Amino acid sequence: MANPKLKERQIEIFRIVMATNSLTAAARHLGVSQPNLSIAIKRLEDQLGIALFGRIGGKLVPTQEAQLIFEEVERVHQQAEMLSDSIYSIARGNASTFRFGATPSIGMRLIPKALRRLQLAGAAGTYYCDSLPQRDIRDYLLFGRGTCVATIARIDDPVIETTAIAEAGLVCVMPADHRLAGRASISPAELSEETLISFGSTTTHGLYIDETYRRSGAVRNTAVYVHFVEAALSFVAERIGVTILDAFSAIDCATARMAAVPIANSVSVSAYVHTSRLRPRPTTVESLIMALRDVALRESNFTNGIIKPCNDP
Template identity: 70%
Template sequence: MPNPKLKERQIEIFRTIMATGSLTVAARHLGVSQPSLSTAIKRLEDQLGIALFARISGRLVPTQEAELILAEVEHVHQQAEILSDVIYSIARGDASTFRFGSTPSLGARLIPKALKRLQQQGTAGTFYSDSLSQRDVRDYLLFGQGACVATIAEVNDPVIQTVPIATAGLVCVVPAGHPLAGRRSVRPADLSDEQLISFGATTTHGLLIDQTYQRWGETRKTAVYVHFVDAALAFVAERIGISVLDAFSAIDCDVHGLVAIPIENSASVSAYVHVCDRRPRQKGVDSLITALREIAAAVTNTQAGAKTDE
C-alpha cells in the first residue's frame, strides 16, 4: 500500500512546533488547544512510524529524524514562496523569463555584452543563459529547452530558422609584448615558427582555420589541441603559445594581457541566432538579436581595413 499523503495542516503543525520548541507556544500561535495539538502530532508520529519529539528534563527535544524532515520542509517552503512570487509577477506583467543558449565562441564575450546592453535599455525579467556544444543545439531548440541559440555554425534542419547577426574574420591571439603584437595584420606564414594552440580538423574552428591556411598554400601545424575557445585564450595567457580564433571570441582580450591581430584574407566567420519555427517566438529573441547586431558591428568595423579581397 502506498504511504498516505501528508496533509498541509500536519506539516504546518510540525513546522510550528519545531520553530517554537514548545507545544504551549505553538498551540497559541496556531489558535488551537494544547491537547489537540498533542493529539495531532501523535497521529503524525503514528502515520510516519517514528518519534518526532522526546521529553528530556521537561523540555521538548526534536529527534534526529525530525531535524532531517525539517530541513526538507524548509527547502520546499522556500521554493513555494519563490514560485508564488514568480506567479504574481507574471500576473502583474512586470516580469518575464527568457532562456536561451549559446556556444562558447559567442557566449564568452558577445553574449555578456549584449545582455549588458539590454539591461541598460531597461529590459526587465530574468535571463537564463545556457552554454551548449554545437551538437546539442538542435535538440535544445526542438524540445523547447530555450527560446534561441547563438552560435557561429549553421544548423541544417527544416524546422530551425536561422537569423544572421554579423560576419567577421579570424584573428591571431598573442600575449602582449609578443613580436607579432605590434602588427596590423598577419598571414599564416607568419605563424609557422610559433607554438599553435588550435582545434581539431572537424570542429567549426578547425574547418575555418584550415580553409584560411589553404588560401595561402600553408598547412596548419598544431602544438596543443583544445576544444573550447576559453581554453585557447587561457593557454595563450600562460604564454604556452598563440592561437587563431574567430574575432567574436577575442573581443576585449586585451584585459587579459592579450592582443588580437586580424589574419589577412581569412575565411568568413558568421554569427547566427537559431530559433525553432514550430514554437511561439518570444519577444526576448528579437531584443537579443538587435543587441547582438549592435555589439558585433564594432567587431566587423575594426576588421574591415585588415582584410584583402577574397
C-alpha cells in the same frame, strides 16, 4: 526483438555507482544493501550484454563502455534538471523568464555585452543563459529547452530558422608583447615557427581554420590541441603559444594583455541566432538580436572593420 527499455531505477543505480566509484558508498547513498546493489548491477550488465565494471587491485573500475554510457546519462540528467527548472518557473507564473543558449565564441563576449544593453534599456525579467556544445543545439531548440541559440555554428535543418548577426574574420591571438603583435595582418605561413594552440579539424573552429590554411597554401601544425575557446585563451595568457580564433572570441583580449591580429585572406565567420520554426518567436528574441547587432556595430569601430554587423532579417 526490440531492446527492453531500461528502467529509471537501473539508470539511477548506474549513475550513483559511477559517481561514487564504490559499491559500498553507492549502497549507502541509495539505501540498499551492497549484495542487492551488486545483483542489480549484474542484471543491468546481463540486459546490456556487456561488462560495466571490473576490479583492479581490489578497486572498482568502470569499463570504457561504462564511461561512454555515463557521459550520455549525465547529459540527459542535466537536461532533465533544466526542464524541471523551466516547469517550476512557469508554475510560479514567471512569464518574463527568457531562457536561451550560446556556444562559447558568442557566449564569452557578445552575449554579456548584449544583455548589459538590454539591462540598461530597462528590459525586465529573469535570464537563463545555457552554455551549449554544438551537438546539443538541435535538441535544445526542437525540444523547447530554450528559445534560441547564439552561435558561430551553421545549422542546416528545415525546422530551424537562422538569423545572421554579424560577420568576422579569424585572428591570431598572442601575448601583447609578441614580436608579431604590431602587425596589420599575418598569413598562416608566417605562423609556421610559432607554437600553435588550436582545435581538431572536425570542430567548428578547426573547419574554419583549415579552410583558411588551404586558401593560403600553408600547412597547419598544431602543437597543443584544445576543445574550448577559454582554454586556448588561457594557454596564450600563460605564454605557451599563439592561437587562431574568430574575432568574436577575441573581443577585449587586450584587457588580458593579449593582442589580436587579423589572419590574411581569412574565411568569413558568421554569428547567428537560431530559433525553432515549430514555436512562436517571442519579442525577447528580437530584442536580443537587436542588442547583439548593436554590440557588433560598436565592436566594428574598435576592430577596424574585422567585425561587421548584418542587418538583413
